Amino acid sequence: MSNDMSLKAGALPWRHRLFEFLYRWGMLLTVVALVALFGLASDNFLDPNNIVNILRAIAIVTVIAIGVSISLAVGGFDLSVGSTASLANALVISMFVWHGLDTTQAILLTLAACTLVGLFNAFLIVVLKIPDMLATLGSLFVVQGVAMTYSFGGSITQNMVLPSGDMAEGEIPAIFSTLGQVPVIVIIMLAVTAVVQLYLSLTKHGRRMYAIGGNPEAARLAGIRTARYRILAYIISSWLAALGGILLASRIGSSQVNAGGGYLMDAVAAAYIGFSLAGSGKPNALGTLVGAVILGVLQNGLVMMSVPYYAMDIIKGLVLAAALAITYIQRR
Template sequence: MSSNDQRLPTQPALRHHVFEFLYKWGMLLTVVLLIAGFGLASDSFLEPNNIINILRSIAIVTVIAIGVSISLTVGGFDLSVGSTASLANALVISLFVWYGFGTTAAIVITLLLCTLVGLFNAFLIVVLKIPDMLATLATLFVIQGVAMTYSFGGSITENMVLPSGDMAEGTIPAAFGLLGQVPVIVIIMLAVTLVAQLALSLTRHGRRMYALGGNAEAARLSGIRTTRYRVLAYVIASLLAGLGGILLASRIGSSQVNAGSGYLMDAVAAAWIGFSLAGSGKPNALGTLVGAVILGVLQNGLVMLSVPYYAMDIIKGLVLAIALAITYIQRR
């Protein structure tokens, strides 16, 4: 047998090992390559202030995207997170400006009201048996309309003129404004990521949610209370979307019409990109963070290279398509 014949059997194995490496670490490699590429293309990309800008820009997306990831763990999919963030944005600012609430009370009330969105989603999905995507799509429009109606179709700001003709006398507390600034917003993002990752990977509740997402019938037969965990997943997703809306309100200092809607697609993309981190093939918080970093680096780097804003979604879409391809090819 020739030396060439002896090498032939190893070639498929080599290709397999290369693919396994790319599948497990391709997303981290992508981050490194993007940072290196943009660093070479732009002298100011690697400056500390720009890195801080990237971290600040992805914080809200990451928090909302982890909520999407948690809905994915139970085999669901929450499309209403953007509208929930918009609602939270309007609620928390209105509680300050219209009603004079303090920081803690306004945040707690806003988060509690956002849990109602998760319960509404759970009612549509668990009780009425509407498919997850269709149910949350309906909720998207409902909550978007609620947020618009609540804010009278406009922005909510300090010293605004109310529909009654009176002047809003409440103010946004200085302490609330700190939530949207570095380093607090980055610390919140990392804390949410860490808690979610540990809860999903190390607790029995997280393992049960993964089991439910993998095979709902088998999970039910094994004694897992599937209804409870599906409700829990959607409530947590709405809570994190609400937190994202609160951080957005703190960052911009006002409530803007449908301010959270623009975060939906980036959050979905980050959640799905995260599937392939370390070859997990399942939703995970660390992978979602990496997905958000990829999108943030892309956005920031393309802006620095003067790429037109209307072309950026093409790049994001291609990155998402590649991530999904890697995930689903591996499952075949």
Template sequence: MNAVGHKFFDFLYKYGTLITILLLIAVFGASTDNFLNGANIVTILRSISIVTIIAIGLTVSLAVGGFDLSIGSTASLANAIVISMFVWYGQSTGIGIAVAIVFCLVVGLVNAFLVINFKIQDMLMTLATMFVFQGIALTYTRGATISENMILPSGDYATGEIPDAFGAIGKVPWIIIIMLIVVLAVHLFLTYTKHGRYMYMIGGNPEAAKLSGIAVGKYRLAAYLISALFAGVGGIVLGARVMNAEVNAGAPYLMDAVAAAFIGYSVFGAGKPNAFGTFAGAVLIGILSNGLIMLSVPYYAMDIVKGSVLAVALAITYYKRTH
């Protein structure tokens, strides 16, 4: 590749995602009447809120060179626990959320313990734990949807109610505000704190980081705790949005979260996991999904588009790394 080609590729690498977002906005805006309406923009932001929160947690695990595939199952578990706290046990909003988060942090501890102590590749170990936690969530719910007035195994009806205060979390503007706070907080943490820089150092070269005196094990533990925490927050917000806990509700968010995180590698030429890049990746996926729905593209074709976008993002990222 000549000098001009290198410059052009570098430009596409840095700004390709943002250019693609602008092109999609222009195309869908010209093709449909309502795409650029304020209400539809809010709809897109609301639709990407949960996947962005979950993807931000994945971004932190990627920063230390990990790969947490159990985030979808963790979100499902949090969703089931928080709704059951209200419907089955009549607990308050604070208690329900706290219990769900505690269980998710236990998930993070289990992942970190297995990955760090047995030195098994992160992706393989979390693939295994993904099925374990998915099974735990299914066992806990007995494979049924948890909702108000549901029939319990005893034959009685559940008497607990989901608090209105909890439901407000899943509505505009709170669902969008929570997403933006998570993105900003993790951006500041990874970019401007020594702990964030240490995580990037570990992800870049763990041996060199260890020789520099960085406690690699502790930071990898922290990364998996943060990943599980945000997966749990995503599952809790999902529960607030739909006001029930469906079977494996968090599983569909795994693919979108992975796509958003890897698309984000190239935003502004970062070349590494970063919160703003992940948010841009989620926005790209959200615009694609929303625009294709408006153009009446069948829902079963959506994964073709998402998979293609992820493949292109991975190709660009790894080509850049090797050239």
């Protein structure tokens, strides 16, 4: 009887250690498993050109998703990132085509304009005390409407006919077009990931954001200016969403109606998948990058395996559900 009990007691730590290992490194193991699976299933999956395509495809999602992670770090949630990317997409192209500005001027003015989105979100959440998800859902529609109104409900391209009947004479600078191409777009993605990861992990401001996300009342009593950090989080989120829209504009060379809307759900999924990287159980930029890689590998591999496009969201949803299950089971 005692031997049976000791065996059971000895089994528990082994199972616990196994679960801890899977919890900490399960996302990285998932990437390796997916790459191996698709590599065996398709001869072209591991081709260097295809790997480059995956990295290029996830760059914009990653940048936008890290913005979502910043809002999650303070216990919030920014649903307006997709529409902010659409607005930035329209603004930056119009600066070239309609107003003839250079690359630096166009990007700075676009980022400045999108800062207003972050301030608007912060006003709704911090001042008016509207719950984050509801406030940013409302701003999603507002910003989307502003973007469509600004672009007159259509695309913005070179040599387009303006509503006045005149021809747009501005051109997109060649240097701007390189931002959306490999390797520049991948370097920007990695740079954003590294900067935000270091900011959240190693600076006092990042640790304060985590403290606010963990227990806002305790953070306030500890002397942290919670309102200031929540405002900052939504401004950074809007900047990164705008950067994603700018990269999208560079990549496709035009502004399309609601171009950033399609990135919202993938960005949210990548941010939540990243919670479980290295067992952090909290938003982090490196985990978000890994989450985006998982989604990108899934998307690319399923296409190569001729899986119907309408079935892909099922698999993405299952992956997100599994990641959330691992994260929240560990918290119980």
